[in-house]
Amino acid sequence: MYYDVILSGFGGQGVLLMGDILAQAAMLENRQVTWMPSYGVEMRGGAASCTVVISSKKIGSPLAEEPCGLIAMSKPSLLKFQDKIKSGGLLIVNTSFVEPEMITREDLKKICLPASEISYREVGDYKMANAVLLGAFVSFSRVVTLRRVEEALDVFFREEKQKLLPLMLKALQRGSRYVLEMDGGS
Amino acid sequence: MNRIEIRDESCKGCQYCLIFCPRELLQIDKSRINVLGYNPARFVDNPEKPCLGCALCAEICPDALIEVYRKKKGAVKANVRTPNT
């Protein structure tokens, strides 16, 4: 088993955290995993991305030349990474910030969901868009189970952050349901 | 009688002790060159104006070569005093 995914967006959208949670879930499933942030000169704002590699074997490169999947939460990140995705790979786009017309690849599985709107309307906080997308990602790719992701959240939402946990769970499940309903429809 | 002892084999003849002896009891011994190659200082007491045991020579000697002996009974070491005296 091998899967590499780039999670990308603006700084502050929580893409690094989303990658962290995914890596934690993979570890709980006894996988090998690496999490690698893009490091740039800029410390805050601007583009943010990370690469998560999940494998049943020892991982060499923590970077992805041809990722199996891309989650793009912003226009620049879609433009930067969409050409890299492996043919037949997965592209998930937050259409609250990115027009679907910007997707130029025809050879991909695509999920276009307005994650920020869903987050705002159905979870009550637009900042949970990252969890919506992560829920959609794991349910579609099945690199880890949703159950593991829910377990992984415990590590990140402790003490004063614990109050965010129910929101995160709700957002994850909402993202997951979006995929299941989409599957059902197709 | 107060007196001083100079370890003259280590003396470099800087003459500081001569300059500050209030009784002018120190002189440079021109008759001799020590192992370091200097004319060392020499203590020559003067019965008319004897050594005061003031230790100014020892205080100024940059090579710490002078020991001072005083008649005073139970005296503390002149160079080891309490911080506030």
Added chain:
Amino acid sequence: MSERQILKGCVALAEGAIAAGYRFYFGYPITPQNDIPEYLSARLPQVGGVFIQAESEVASINMLLGAAAAGARAMTSSSGPGISLMQEGLSYMAGSELPGLVVNITRIGPGLGGIAASQGDYRQATRGGGHGDYHLIVLAPNSVQEMYDLTIKAFYLADKYRNPAMILADAILGQMKEPIFLNPPPLVLPEKPWALTGARGKKAQLIKSLYLADGEMEQHNWHLYEKYRRLEREEVLVETDLQEKMDVLLVSFGSCSRMVQSALDLARSRGIRVGFLRPISLYPFPQQAVREVSREVGKVLVVEMNTGQMWDDVRLSLYPGCRARLLARPGGGIPAPGQILAEIENLVKAGDGIDESVHQA
């Protein structure tokens, strides 16, 4: 055995240091190693340690010198330009035979350069860096687990040989997160009768590197020489992954070796017989291992994120008649597994007599 937990490379390194009994940090901020001081400024007070943000790298290394001379396990961390400023102190520490650990999370150089991953400080690290006839013990991790394990090892070697040690890593290893086991070995701090703690009930001792008497300095340098030869005999660390009848041997260290590992998997999946040799101790360099393995395979591909620094060491170690080619990225770029694979395929096709040329990945 502890549970696996996901840690960032810099944090794993800091935890390794603490597991090694280290309690004194002196350092000055520089990107991309700031995760280390930031983490330790919070962590050290929890374990009764001391954290000082020094006024400069020059001060940091000398604080390290003092703490080491006092017998403590002490560490500083920095990057390229800061490490350059520390060379004076490192030379003094080597000359005075003081242990201590310097972490270099490298930048790209020369000059202010850039902050992306690079292996351009290999030569400075392994040749001494400062003035005089000395070496640092240099260990190069390639995973978060090794950031932890080798830090502990580096403290141990520094004490054993009374010589400063260096961890040479880069932004990839510093920033990357991986699951690791925190399994500290039992902490046995060595006796340091030479350390200065005050001449209580013993003769006054001296730590110095100045030797002016006739022949004294030469004798001292021969003494250091013997120490370095012993290191070369006894402390070489190397990882190999070899096959029968290899077409090509890959040699790489640090973060770059991770890309090479991926390339190795790709090559083998295509039926190419490829071996892999990774120096873990850059000094002492695994000369013997390179010589022995290269005897089995005539073609060697060195992959580095510089213009060929370890390449020199590899070529000095090759079995006579072997040739080593270099695949390089010196400017913050990372050789991609696909590019490495392409170069491996070129070498396989090249017949017997390859040239020792430099190729850009």
Added chain:
Amino acid sequence: MALTKVFTRPDSLRDINFHFCPGCHHGTAHRLICEAIDYYGIRERTIGIPGVGCGVFLYNYFDLDVCEAPHGRAPAVATGFKRVLPQNIIFTYQGDGDLGSIGMSEVIHTANRGENITVFFINNSVYGMTGGQMAPTTLLGQRTTTTPYGRDFRTEGYPIRMAEMLAPLEGVAFAARVSLHTPTQVKKARKAVLRALDIQIKNMGFSFVEFLCACPTNWGLSPRQCIEKIDGEMLQSFPLGTYKNRQDS
């Protein structure tokens, strides 16, 4: 009546000839520091850190643990020692090139941290060991091997006053300038040395003693002329005094 020895070499000062030139005051400073160490009975927990310069051979003379430091870095080395060994007494011994020039940053920041160490500063207004070049403390008009026409403030700036400069820093508990050119001044200097170490023993913070000293060799003067030079020009540029003396709490 039996005679009593009232003045002798301190025990911490080894019975070895100083390598210093005739009339050099390094020896006097050495003696005063050793006397104070003996007075407080701290020889066995004191660690000396000489900088680079004529003072580097301190370890030949002081019968206590000594660690060499790179040029100017003694306060940083001392910081390392003090943080590892807070119960020990740590002092540095630095010249004007070492402390006032290359090591200015280390001494200021060590002082500002209130590092509980003592810095002894030998100010003889010239680089001694390297052969008489200009020091940051060289007097205006003073000829050195690198100011052959005399120090000119328009090109070389002014002599730097370390005691006055360090005293205002919050971390500094004691800063004084003393001179070693007359017996009376030596006695005053002894008090300053005692107080500086007292401050450290009481954990009150950074203590600093600047000694005005002669360098007959590089000044090109006889020891006798050196006394006059200190008494005249040098005291004008470098006024003696205690610039800070934090009271015991």
